[in-house]
Amino acid sequence: MLDQLISSLTDGLLLGFVYGVAAMGLTLIWGVMSVINLAHGPVIALGMFGTYLLFTHLGVNPYLAMVPVAGAGLIVGLVIYVIAVHRVINAPHLSSLLATFAVNMIIIGVGTAVFSTSPQNIDYSLGSVEVGFLTFPASRLVGAFGAILVTACLYLFLYFTRPGKAIRAVANNRMASELMGIPSSRVLALSFGLGTMMAAVAGGLIATFFPFTILSGGPYELKSFVICVLGGLGNPLGALVGGLILGGLEGLIPTFMPVSWVPVVEFGLFVLVLLVRPSGLFGAK
Amino acid sequence: MKPWRNPGFWLPLVIVLVWGAVVLLIHQDTMRETAFILLMAVGLASSLNILLGYTGYVSFGHIVFFGLGGYTGFYLLSEQGWPLFAAAIGGGLLSALIAGLVGLAVLRLRGAYFALATIGINEAARAFVSNFEPFGGPTGMFVNFSAYQKYGGPGEALWITFIFLWVTTMVVLLVSYLVKHSRFGLGLLAIREDEDAAMVMGVKAPKAKTITYIISAFFPGVIGTLYFFKNGNVEPGDAFQLHMSIEMLVMVMLGGMGTVMGPLLGAVGYQWLRGYLLTSPIFKDLHLAVAGAMLLLIILFVPAGVVGWVRNHFRRLQKVLE
Numbered sequence: 001m002l003d004q005l006i007s008s009l010t011d012g013l014l015l016g017f018v019y020g021v022a023a024m025g026l027t028l029i030w031g032v033m034s035v036i037n038l039a040h041g042p043v044i045a046l047g048m049f050g051t052y053l054l055f056t057h058l059g060v061n062p063y064l065a066m067v068p069v070a071g072a073g074l075i076v077g078l079v080i081y082v083i084a085v086h087r088v089i090n091a092p093h094l095s096s097l098l099a100t101f102a103v104n105m106i107i108i109g110v111g112t113a114v115f116s117t118s119p120q121n122i123d124y125s126l127g128s129v130e131v132g133f134l135t136f137p138a139s140r141l142v143g144a145f146g147a148i149l150v151t152a153c154l155y156l157f158l159y160f161t162r163p164g165k166a167i168r169a170v171a172n173n174r175m176a177s178e179l180m181g182i183p184s185s186r187v188l189a190l191s192f193g194l195g196t197m198m199a200a201v202a203g204g205l206i207a208t209f210f211p212f213t214i215l216s217g218g219p220y221e222l223k224s225f226v227i228c229v230l231g232g233l234g235n236p237l238g239a240l241v242g243g244l245i246l247g248g249l250e251g252l253i254p255t256f257m258p259v260s261w262v263p264v265v266e267f268g269l270f271v272l273v274l275l276v277r278p279s280g281l282f283g284a285k
Numbered sequence: 286m287k288p289w290r291n292p293g294f295w296l297p298l299v300i301v302l303v304w305g306a307v308v309l310l311i312h313q314d315t316m317r318e319t320a321f322i323l324l325m326a327v328g329l330a331s332s333l334n335i336l337l338g339y340t341g342y343v344s345f346g347h348i349v350f351f352g353l354g355g356y357t358g359f360y361l362l363s364e365q366g367w368p369l370f371a372a373a374i375g376g377g378l379l380s381a382l383i384a385g386l387v388g389l390a391v392l393r394l395r396g397a398y399f400a401l402a403t404i405g406i407n408e409a410a411r412a413f414v415s416n417f418e419p420f421g422g423p424t425g426m427f428v429n430f431s432a433y434q435k436y437g438g439p440g441e442a443l444w445i446t447f448i449f450l451w452v453t454t455m456v457v458l459l460v461s462y463l464v465k466h467s468r469f470g471l472g473l474l475a476i477r478e479d480e481d482a483a484m485v486m487g488v489k490a491p492k493a494k495t496i497t498y499i500i501s502a503f504f505p506g507v508i509g510t511l512y513f514f515k516n517g518n519v520e521p522g523d524a525f526q527l528h529m530s531i532e533m534l535v536m537v538m539l540g541g542m543g544t545v546m547g548p549l550l551g552a553v554g555y556q557w558l559r560g561y562l563l564t565s566p567i568f569k570d571l572h573l574a575v576a577g578a579m580l581l582l583i584i585l586f587v588p589a590g591v592v593g594w595v596r597n598h599f600r601r602l603q604k605v606l607e
Contacts, residue, residue, distance in 0.1 A: 036397050087585050093396045094343045095584050098538060101531055102581035109574025222408060225401055260416050260423070267409035274402045275390050 007134050008251040014140040016247020017147035018205045020240035022220050023227035024154065025198030031234030032171040032191040033089060038100040039080060041221030042107035043196045047073060047203025048212045049115060055122050062124050063142060066204050073200025077193035085192060086185065111214035121211035143205045150201055151240055154194070158236075167191050171234070226270040232280020241282065293607025297458045297549050301327070305451035309444075317447050321515065325508055326556050328454040330536040330548035331461050332504035336497055337534070338543035339470060341477035342392070343400045345530055346407030347505065352524030353410060354380035354506020355513045356420050362514060363429045364419075369436070373449065373510040380506025381499045388498035392491065395480070404527070411525035425520030432514075443515060450511050457504050462545045462607060464500065473497055477543075535580050541590025545607045550591055 022044055029037045047069050054065040084103050088095040126138035158164040169177040170187045178184045206212070206220065227246050231238025246266065253262050273281065301324070308320045333347045358376025361367040367375065391402045415423045436442035464470045472493050475483035484490045513519040532555065540551025558579070562572035587594050596603050 030397075034397065036401065084581055084585070091588070092341070093400065094337075094341075094538075095588060097343060097345070097397070097400060098534060099581060099584045102577045102584065105577025105580065106574045109571050109577060112573065113570035222404070225404065229401065258416070260412070263412035264409055264416065267405045267412065270405040271391070271402055271409060274394060274398060274405065278394060278398055 003133050005252070005255055007136070008255055009248055010134055010251070011136055011140065012247040012249070012251020013244055014136065014144040014247070015209070015250065016244040017144040017240070018202055018209075018243070019220070019223055019227055019247055020243025021147045021150050021198050021205070022202035023224040023231070023239040023243055024151065024236045025195040025202070026221075026224045027228045027231065027234055027239045028154075028198070028236055029192055029195035030228065031236070032167060033085075033188050034093075035085060035089070035096045035100065035192075036093075036225075037192075037195060038097060038221070039084075039103040039107065040196075040199050040224060041217030041219075042104050042111065042214075043073065043076060043199040043217065044203035044206070044220050045111065045212065045214050045217035046076065046107065047200030048207035048216065049111070049120075049214065050200065051204035051207045052120055052122055052212075055124065062122050062204070062208050063146065066146065066201055069204045070197050070201050073197040074193040076200070077196030078189050080196065081189045081192035086189070089188065108214065115214050117213045117215060119211045119213050122207050124208065137209075139208045143208060146201075146205055147240075150198065151236075154198070154236060157194075163187070163190060167194075223266070226266055228280075229270055229273050229278075230281055232282055235280060235282065238280055238282045242280075245281075291607070292605045293545065294462055296605065297462075297546050297607075298455055300549065301451070301455050301458065305448075305454075308451075309448070312444075314443075317444070321447055321450060323553055323556050324450050324454045325512060326533075326536060326552035327549050328450070328457045328508050329505055329533050330540070330552040331454075331457045331545075332501045332508075333533045334501075334537045334542060334544075334548045335461055335464055336501040337537055338547070339465060339473040339477060340494055340497055342494065342498075343396075343534070344403045344501075345400050345534070346403035346405075346410075346527070347501070347533055348525060348527070348530040349403075349407040349410045350380040350384060350502040351505040351509040351512075351529070352407075352414070352521075353383060353509075354502075355509025355524055356414060356519055358506065358510025359426055359428070359513045359519045360420060362510070363426060363432055366429075366432070369442075369445065369449065369511075369514060372514075373453075373507045376510035377503045377506035380509075381503040384498045384502030385495060388495040389491075392494045392498060407525055407527060407530065411521050414524070415521040421520075423521060425518055425523075428514065428517045446511050446515050450508065453504065453507050453511070458545060458549065460500065460504075461548075464497075465543075465545060465607070469493065469496075474543075535576070538580070538583055538588075538590055541592030541594070541596075544590070544592045544596070547590050547592040554591070 026037060026040050029035055050069040050072055051062050051065045054060040054068065055062045080103050084099045085096060088099050126142060128135055129138045129141055158168055166182045166187045167190065169182055170184050174184050223246060227239055227242035230245055231242030249265065250262055253265055308316055329351065336342055336344055354376035357379040358372045361375050362369060362372035387406060391399060394402055414420055420426065433439045433442045436445050472488040475488050476490050476493065480490055536551040536555045537548050539555055540547030540549065559576065562568045562575055568575055589597060592606050596606055
């Protein structure tokens, strides 16, 4: 019993790292510009398909494919920002929510027409790893490692480069940073691009675990909301921890009750945290 | 001013009245089905508008009341043998009750936090209903065929459902107007503009918001019962579709939020467009993308919606379009 518990917990935690990356993208965008990006899910799905296309048609190793997928994700984010978000950045929340949702519909609509909704998978296995009594697919381990790597890069970027510092300045106070000569529009576009880049990378990593369709981004987008709220909206490190919590829960709950109850617990927790501590479990009051 | 002298008051009502009467007179099944879907959209959009348009609170999960109310009404009707009228009211009342309880807690959140919470509630409700055995779990429920016998067979039952929906839609539009033009509604509009200032001026914001939430949740519950009775079955996937919530938002935005006429025009316009795109050979694969592009254009360039735009540009029509 304990063995099983530990092994499903480990499995969930490893998955949690990847959830964390997706959520980090969402929380970064929220933290910098107070926009909830409802186009996050489709971008995750695009990341999945990018990796899939590179792997099946060009034979690129799926992990190596993350690099071009990340680049494409950044560009997609910049385009979305310029077309849909920039005009409504100062409008009430409803406008930016609906604008990003419109982008969501466009991507899903075109994606469905191009890829159809039949499930695909990346046929690439790394075998499995055994640690003591634990056995899990090696792709989970590599995925978690990739997630940590991405987090580290984001941290280094935000704290030790000029554009990264500009992003933090704009997140802190847009007006003041503009007065200090930071071109805030460009910084906002860059942050949006980074956010969608994280989504695309997370999508690519998830694609190495599970089969997917163009609609698969939706559930991960919802998970990202839950994670962001757990970790505190706008707090990237909190997002990683929130991802681990959610992954851990997903690992543990099925050992106690039927799998179908997982979403009830997840979203119940989500609403509860929003009500009791809207700043997140680790945020300042 | 007496309301019946104001065209803004009677115009939407007369449009729906005549529309339903024409459908009843022609008495054709396909026409009834089309009108049913359209009237349902009008009712849902208008009830969402009571919350969204007047208080400015964005509910992304308004469909949860459609689903929960529909489920309850369907259960009362099919398993407990209640008459349609009572079951629909029961569904609406349950929705209203849940809205009251949820609203007391969730309406403390503002802006995007509230929007996120409503998404969470919708997903939690769907997951819960999928696991709730009295409601049939993941497979849902089918109508007990004897339920139709009371109304003279399935054919007649569908017409009765339609009439009931028609009346409900008119009631929604009437309530929407009355709320907007009452002292209570003025308080809501003040909350929309600046909640803190409104509270300072003596608007009891928490109470007013909760009452509004309850009103706007009641009607989707009624409409849900009618819709699922018409369909003959109900299942979690159908009842809590997040994209239907969004479609309701699009309809309200298209027509113009905070107006009585807006949701009516927006709902009909959106459904018409959707039907056109779905059946046209060029766009049928891309209908979602085209609808998305349209939504984006509206938000970026005509945020007031059709009715809002007309009101801003033609002052004379302000009295006609409320």
